[in-house]
Amino acid sequence: MHNHLKIMAVDDDPGVLNVFKAYFEHSNQYNVVTASDGPTALDVFTREQPDFLFTDLAMPGMDGIALSKRILEIDNTVPIVIMTAYPSMESTITALQMGVVDFIVKPFKIRDVDFVIEKVMAQKEVMVENLLLKTEHARKKELEALNFDLASTVEEMEKLNFILRKVDWKKNSGDLFDQLTKISCEISSAHLCYFQILDDVTGALFPLTSHAAREELASEDVPDFLNLLAKKSLDRARPVTWQRENGNSNLVTPIHAAVSIPFNIKDKPLGVLTVCRAGGSNGFSEQDLHYLSFLGKRAALVVENTALYENLCQNLFSTLYAFVEAIEARDPYTKQHSARVADVSCIIGKSMGCTARELDLLDFAGRLHDIGKIGVRDKILLKNGRLDDEEYRIIKTHPEIGASIVGHMGLLKEETQVILRHHERWDGKGYPHGVAGQDIPFFSRIMSVADTFDAMTSDRAYRKKLDDQVAFETVKNNSGTQFDPQVVEAFIDLAQKGEITSSPL
Ligand SMILES: [Fe+2]
Structure with missing residues (x-):
């Protein structure tokens, strides 16, 4: 039994509708709504949303087949039974194909309708159960497929990430x-x-x-x-x-x-x-x-980026070297000074066990160590006599200006530090910041010896160059005060072997 089932009956014969109402409402198990033509039935159906529909076939205007079609467009789960006195084979097939579930041939006993309802509702329950099982099965399959896809995607992401990690950092x-x-x-x-x-x-x-x-x-x-x-x-x-x-x-x-x-x-x-x-x-x-x-x-892509990076660095180096050449061209006495400082620094560095990359760094920083002098006016830079305090203060800004120029692009952090510290002293009495001992970068300590040696063994406007032996002695005498003793030891050793000499320039 189906309590509170709402039945809708559609017929242009009011007698049929009355029988439906009287019988089913009397049984107290059903609610009954009715309509006497197709268009009214559509309105009532939309408003009342019945569980079951009985419709006459032959009605003026919209017949039972047309009505069923419209109803099924609104809700294709509602069972529809057509009531007709003259069922033709053609209309029966059309109706069944459309989704109409049964026919009752007029005249019928109203109890037969009860039987039809029971039968159709039982079929509907089985159908719903099947549908649920089918849906559950489909969902299970879908879930399995999704899980499989997810596992494949995770595997793929892991592999692609592995490739990105392995290939991305290479510069060479x-x-x-x-x-x-x-x-x-x-x-x-x-x-x-x-x-x-x-x-x-x-x-x-x-x-x-x-x-x-x-x-x-x-x-x-x-x-x-x-x-x-x-x-x-x-x-x-x-x-x-x-x-x-x-x-x-x-x-x-x-x-x-x-x-x-x-x-x-x-x-x-x-x-x-x-x-x-x-x-x-x-x-x-x-x-x-x-x-x-x-x-x-x-x-x-990495090769392309490397080429771009190398090109960029090459352009940057060329520009910076050109700056240094421009500075040295202003003062005939310092011509090639930076190149010689770089050479001597590399000789010392090599004897102290520097790697190829470290020697590159020494060479680069050596060539650029005085680049900051570009910010010092010629009046001070080329002055023949002794510098006054203010002029000396200005000269002492060149390591910081140099570090700022070279560090500008953020590419050469280590080189920038070496340039910044090339006038610091082992005893902390140097400039610009009075940094001492091991706090001065190792390459700056090497460069400091090379720089001083080249300055002493080159002619200056205000004095003649010193003899190599005098310069070696001066470096030795300043070990532990101006210079790192270990660097001086390596330098003197090289000097004694004749591997370091002043330039013939
Ligand atoms: Fe300098």
């Missing part, structure tokens, strides 16, 4: 290609990887670097079939794969699968990356190609 393009071959093997579970560079003129490929995850695969030469694969990828401007088949088993190679990927810089081919798997491994999947292509593009 030589190292980058070593890294590129190594990472290619890691991300694609490959055993061997080559990077070949393209000769733009002849179109030939030359091996630049390679990485073998298995020692027995390491070889300087690229096999012919891999060379062909690499060229094919260049011709087609896209990755090309190769997989060993039974047919080409006469090929003497442990490699079972390979992929060549063109490496472009600004859409222009620079070379080819070829990644190989050995020992019965599977071929490369679309996913492998995706990661390798991403890695290639990322590496290409």
